[in-house]
Amino acid sequence: MMTVKVNGRDHQVDAEPDTPLLYVLRDDLALNAAKFGCGLGQCGACTVIIDGKAVLSCVTPLLLLEGKEVTTLEGLGSIETPAPIQRAFMEEQAAQCGYCIAGMMMRAQALLQGNPKPTDDEIRTELESHLCRCGTHMRILRAVHRAAHLMQTADASTSQGRSQ
Amino acid sequence: MGGLFAALVVAGATVALAWRPGIAAVDPPSADTFDEALVKRGRDLAAIGNCGTCHTRGGGTDFAGDLPVPTPFGTVYSSNITPDADTGIGRWSETAFRRAMRAGVDREGRHLYPTFPYDHFTHVSDEDDRALYAYLMTRQPVHVQAHENQLPFPLDRRIMIAGWKLLFLRRTPLEPDPTKSAEWNRGAYLVEGLAHCGACHTPRNVLGAERASAQFAGGEADNWSAYAINAQSPAPVPWDADALFAYLRNGWHPDHGVARGPMADVVRNLSDVPDQDVRAIATYMADVFGLPPPDRKRRGEEVLAQVKSNSVPATQAGATGAAIYAATCASCHETNRSLPYGGVNLALSTAFSASDARNAANIVLAGIRPVAGERSPIMPGFAASMSNAQIAALLDYLRARFGHQPAWAGVEKTVADARLTQTVGLQTSLPPDNPPTDRRERGKP
Numbered sequence: 001m002m003t004v005k006v007n008g009r010d011h012q013v014d015a016e017p018d019t020p021l022l023y024v025l026r027d028d029l030a031l032n033a034a035k036f037g038c039g040l041g042q043c044g045a046c047t048v049i050i051d052g053k054a055v056l057s058c059v060t061p062l063l064l065l066e067g068k069e070v071t072t073l074e075g076l077g078s079i080e081t082p083a084p085i086q087r088a089f090m091e092e093q094a095a096q097c098g099y100c101i102a103g104m105m106m107r108a109q110a111l112l113q114g115n116p117k118p119t120d121d122e123i124r125t126e127l128e129s130h131l132c133r134c135g136t137h138m139r140i141l142r143a144v145h146r147a148a149h150l151m152q153t154a155d156a157s158t159s160q161g162r163s164q
Numbered sequence: 165m166g167g168l169f170a171a172l173v174v175a176g177a178t179v180a181l182a183w184r185p186g187i188a189a190v191d192p193p194s195a196d197t198f199d200e201a202l203v204k205r206g207r208d209l210a211a212i213g214n215c216g217t218c219h220t221r222g223g224g225t226d227f228a229g230d231l232p233v234p235t236p237f238g239t240v241y242s243s244n245i246t247p248d249a250d251t252g253i254g255r256w257s258e259t260a261f262r263r264a265m266r267a268g269v270d271r272e273g274r275h276l277y278p279t280f281p282y283d284h285f286t287h288v289s290d291e292d293d294r295a296l297y298a299y300l301m302t303r304q305p306v307h308v309q310a311h312e313n314q315l316p317f318p319l320d321r322r323i324m325i326a327g328w329k330l331l332f333l334r335r336t337p338l339e340p341d342p343t344k345s346a347e348w349n350r351g352a353y354l355v356e357g358l359a360h361c362g363a364c365h366t367p368r369n370v371l372g373a374e375r376a377s378a379q380f381a382g383g384e385a386d387n388w389s390a391y392a393i394n395a396q397s398p399a400p401v402p403w404d405a406d407a408l409f410a411y412l413r414n415g416w417h418p419d420h421g422v423a424r425g426p427m428a429d430v431v432r433n434l435s436d437v438p439d440q441d442v443r444a445i446a447t448y449m450a451d452v453f454g455l456p457p458p459d460r461k462r463r464g465e466e467v468l469a470q471v472k473s474n475s476v477p478a479t480q481a482g483a484t485g486a487a488i489y490a491a492t493c494a495s496c497h498e499t500n501r502s503l504p505y506g507g508v509n510l511a512l513s514t515a516f517s518a519s520d521a522r523n524a525a526n527i528v529l530a531g532i533r534p535v536a537g538e539r540s541p542i543m544p545g546f547a548a549s550m551s552n553a554q555i556a557a558l559l560d561y562l563r564a565r566f567g568h569q570p571a572w573a574g575v576e577k578t579v580a581d582a583r584l585t586q587t588v589g590l591q592t593s594l595p596p597d598n599p600p601t602d603r604r605e606r607g608k609p
Contacts, residue, residue: 040495050549
């Protein structure tokens with residue numbers, strides 16, 4: 001048995017230490033926002049936040065997680081009370097097929113936590129490692145700017161979720 | 165009194181030796197005064213000389229300079245070599261350009277710091293200097309005033325450079341070796357001159373000059389160690405001319421792995437210069453490496469066979485590191501998927517037989533960014549998911565399993581240092597500013 005802290009709660013899971021975090025999130029904890037894309041840390045679809053930083057959960061085995069805290073997209077907000085980043089992506093209609101979007105949102109969230117007003121260039125550089133074959137790249141850029149704005153305005157303060 | 169007199173004489177002689185006249189300013193020549201073929205040749209030469217890497221700031225325009233280059237003596241900012249009249253070399257005549265290359269003196273007559281490797285460029289031919297000049301003078305002029313260098317007294321006095329040159333600048337021309345092939349001689353001309361390989365791969369003395377007695381014995385560049393590229397090479401499989409050619413051309417080789425750090429820029433630049441120039445460099449360097457002694461050759465063949473049959477021996481050392489490797493790294497590095505998309509089997513990597521853990525730490529932390537639009541290697545970085553202690557445990561294990569050398573000392577400190585400097589320095593891993601997507605376009609004058 002291993003203990004993993006996800007979205008503020010300790011979970012006991014029946015998994016080996018070499019199990020990738022992504023498998024545990026999806027198979028044991030039914031947290032399905034993070035996606036399996038390539039399994040090799042090359043596409044970004046599995047991105048979650050660990051201790052404030054964007055991390056590829058498919059190449060992060062449980063044995064690396066001792067004493068660390070994982071946040072998934074589910075931990076940021078819900079359908080009823082979406083976090084700023086989720087609201088912004090919805091309002092900009094930034095998803096097409098949507099498979100990469102949860103990962104993009106997590107990396108964008110980590111970016112905004114460290115840099116509340118990123119430039120276009122900074123967002124592009126940060127999200128460059130995320131593969132997306134659809135066509136919403138400009139909307140994604142706008143959504144990250146919108147999220148930055150929402151995070152700084154009072155009306156979003158109630159839906160901050162568990163962002164760190 | 166006599167001492168004072170002697171000092172005055174020495175000072176006077178130094179000033180006389182150190183003084184260089186200015187060369188008259190010219191009006192920036194218009195681009196159409198240069199021959200197109202010459203400009204194209206200059207483009208290839210600038211790529212071989214890796215000029216853009218130091219003369220371009222991260223996110224800046226190509227050749228506009230102002231890149232802070234950290235040296236053991238202080239920070240030197242690269243100069244703007246676009247043809248801007250005020251801040252670049254727009255008012256330089258070809259004669260002034262050639263003097264800078266040959267003697268490290270700018271148009272106004274000021275000595276240039278040897279961060280600009282004129283100890284190598286002094287060997288570049290008049291003809292090649294002319295082509296380089298034509299290429300640079302036909303770039304878009306960009307107005308960028310480079311920052312003042314940050315050097316302590318007395319190194320901030322350019323007269324000091326005259327003394328350095330007296331000691332270390334050998335302007336004697338490279339004599340071709342008639343016993344060697346034309347290709348070898350061409351390679352020697354490029355390697356010792358424009359390509360300035362020794363600037364990183366040769367260790368430097370306390371005054372920052374390359375140690376002639378240890379040529380290519382391994383140096384340092386921008387917080388990466390530049391491996392020995394002579395008989396002391398730590399590569400598990402000995403290099404030969406074909407492997408060198410493929411590596412310099414593509415940026416990776418199946419028996420050696422991937423060029424990264426500052427070398428990534430070098431191979432990116434060499435990826436589209438004429439074949440015969442890269443071939444010449446490979447031929448000359450293969451001779452510098454020399455034929456491996458029988459035991460080293462046998463060892464290389466053994467490692468290749470083990471890798472092929474997936475039977476690289478395990479080690480008893482480091483359970484924590486072994487577990488991290490198995491769960492995190494092996495899924496790419498032990499699949500036998502071929503490069504560049506699969507990871508190189510680490511038994512072939514020079515990083516683990518090198519004298520320190522710096523390169524291995526850099527690569528685990530930052531990974532390898534793929535080059536946009538090209539078939540290039542990729543690796544995720546683990547800076548955000550692994551602690552220094554975890555990376556150190558991993559590297560100690562990899563050293564024991566694949567390095568076949570005594571353990572490194574102080575690996576956790578090396579990792580901590582690598583983490584600190586990751587975001588500063590030359591930022592050489594960043595792609596160039598708006599590179600043309602079509603390779604053929606890059607050669608357009």
